[in-house]
Amino acid sequence: MEQKTYYFVGIKGTGMAALARVLHDQGNAVLGSDIEKETFTQAPLLKAGIKILPFDPANLKPGMVVVQGNAFDDNHPEIKRAHELGLTVLSYPEAVENEVTNHTSIGIAGAHGKTSTTALLSHVLAAVEPTSFLIGDGVGKGNDNDRFFVFEADEYRDHFLAYHPDYAIMTNIDFDHPDYFNDIDDVRDSFATYGKQVKRAIFAWGDDPNLRQLNVDVPVYYYGTNPTDDFRAENIQRTPAGSTYDAYFRDEKLGTFTIHLYGEHSVLNSLAVLAVAYMEHIDMAEIKKELANFTGVKRRFSETDVADATIIDDYAHHPQEIKATIDAARQKYPDRQIITVFQPHTYSRLAAYLEGFAKSLSRADKTFVTPIFGSIRENAGNVSSADLEQRIPGSEGIDMDSMDKLLQFHNAVVVFMGAGDIEKYEDKYKELLNN
Structure with a gap:
C-alpha cells in the first residue's frame, strides 16, 4: 500500500x-x-x-x-x-471507510455494548489472524497485511452510514442520543439503512424486538439464549470467577466456552464473537483459548482495590448499561454490599431517562447521586439530581465536599458510573481511603 x-x-x-x-x-x-x-x-x-x-x-x-x-x-x-x-x-467516517474496504471488515453497532464487543472480537481475532482494529476507547492497532478490520460503528449523528462492512454485529437498538434522534422509530430506520449496506451477514441479538424487525438484503443470524436463536448459549453457569456455557449454531455444538467477564451481557457479546469466527472458519479451539484470557476494557468494569473497598469504574450512562453493570457486580461479588455513585450526564439526558435511571439504580444496595455534568450547550431546564434521588429509595446526594459519606461502608463494592468527569469523585474517594 x-x-x-x-x-x-x-x-x-x-x-x-x-x-x-x-x-x-x-x-x-x-x-x-x-x-x-x-x-x-x-x-x-x-x-x-x-x-x-x-x-x-x-x-x-x-x-x-x-x-x-x-x-x-x-x-x-x-x-x-x-x-x-x-x-x-x-x-473521520470517510477515513474509517477506507480501512473497511481494504479488509474483511466487521462493524459493531448498538446503543450499548459496542466498545466491549469490539474489544473482545479484536482480542480474539488478532491472536489468531492478522487483524487491525479501532475501538471507541481510543485504542487502535494496524499493520499492512491484515486479513480483518474490526471497528466500532457509532450510530450517533448517523456516522455509521458512511460504512459498508462485510459483517455487522448489532448488539441492540435503543432510544439513545435524544439530542439527535426523534424517537425509537428514527433509530430503527438508521440501523435498517446501515444493515442494507452490509455485504455478507449480520449477527443480531435475538431478544431485541427492534432487531427482529430488520429488513435487509443479507442473512441475519440471531444470537442469544432462546431456542429460536441461530447461535445459542445453553447451560450457562455464572460464578464469581466468570461464566461458562455450551455454544450451538442451530443443531451443531461448537464447544464449551469460559469467559472471565461478568454479567449476562458478557455472555451475549462473546456469542457474537463466536458467530463471526464460525462464519470465517476459524478454529474453535483457538477461539476458546482467547475468550478465556480476555480481561476487559478501560472504563468498562475496571476494578481497583483500595483499603477494604473494591472500586469499579464504568462508563455506564444509560439505564440498560447501569442495570448490566450492577448485574455484573452482583455476579462477581455476591456476598458484598453494592454501593453506586452515579453522575447524570446532561440535563436533557436525565430528563429523557429519569424513570429508567431510577429503576436501574434501585438495584444497588445504596445509591449516591452527584450534581449533573452539564453541557455548556444546554440550559439547566426543569430537572435536577434531586428529582432522581426522590425516585430511588434511600438514595442521597453527594458532591466533592461530602465524599466522606462513603467511608461509612466497609468491605463494600463501590461502583462509579457516568460519562462526564466522574473520575474526579473516584479520585477523591481513593484519597480519603488512603488517608
Whole structure:
C-alpha cells in the first residue's frame, strides 16, 4: 500500500486517536493538532511517535491527507487552509471507510455494548489472524497485511452510514442520543439503512424486538439464549470467577466456552464473537483459548482495590448499561454490599431517562447521586439530581465536599458510573481511603 502523510484535526478524540494509531502502524507518517489540555489518549499517541501540535493553519503542508474530526466544521482555520491548498480532506467516517474496504471488515453497532464487543472480537481475532482494529476507547492497532478490520460503528449523528462492512454485529437498538434522534422509530430506520449496506451477514441479538424487525438484503443470524436463536448459549453457569456455557449454531455444538467477564451481557457479546469466527472458519479451539484470557476494557468494569473497598469504574450512562453493570457486580461479588455513585450526564439526558435511571439504580444496595455534568450547550431546564434521588429509595446526594459519606461502608463494592468527569469523585474517594 502506498505510504501517505496524514494530518488529524482533533487528533486526541477517542476515535481519531485510535485511527491515527492504525494508520501509523501501517507505515504512514501521522501527525495532528488539538487543544493543549491533556487527555487519556495523548500518552499512547506520543509513545508511538505521533506528533501533536497546537492548532495552526501553518501546520498544513502540500501532499498531506487531512482527517477532519467530527467536532470540527469547515470554518475551522486548519480545514479552511487545507481546502486552500487543495488537499484531500476526509471526514473521520470517510477515513474509517477506507480501512473497511481494504479488509474483511466487521462493524459493531448498538446503543450499548459496542466498545466491549469490539474489544473482545479484536482480542480474539488478532491472536489468531492478522487483524487491525479501532475501538471507541481510543485504542487502535494496524499493520499492512491484515486479513480483518474490526471497528466500532457509532450510530450517533448517523456516522455509521458512511460504512459498508462485510459483517455487522448489532448488539441492540435503543432510544439513545435524544439530542439527535426523534424517537425509537428514527433509530430503527438508521440501523435498517446501515444493515442494507452490509455485504455478507449480520449477527443480531435475538431478544431485541427492534432487531427482529430488520429488513435487509443479507442473512441475519440471531444470537442469544432462546431456542429460536441461530447461535445459542445453553447451560450457562455464572460464578464469581466468570461464566461458562455450551455454544450451538442451530443443531451443531461448537464447544464449551469460559469467559472471565461478568454479567449476562458478557455472555451475549462473546456469542457474537463466536458467530463471526464460525462464519470465517476459524478454529474453535483457538477461539476458546482467547475468550478465556480476555480481561476487559478501560472504563468498562475496571476494578481497583483500595483499603477494604473494591472500586469499579464504568462508563455506564444509560439505564440498560447501569442495570448490566450492577448485574455484573452482583455476579462477581455476591456476598458484598453494592454501593453506586452515579453522575447524570446532561440535563436533557436525565430528563429523557429519569424513570429508567431510577429503576436501574434501585438495584444497588445504596445509591449516591452527584450534581449533573452539564453541557455548556444546554440550559439547566426543569430537572435536577434531586428529582432522581426522590425516585430511588434511600438514595442521597453527594458532591466533592461530602465524599466522606462513603467511608461509612466497609468491605463494600463501590461502583462509579457516568460519562462526564466522574473520575474526579473516584479520585477523591481513593484519597480519603488512603488517608
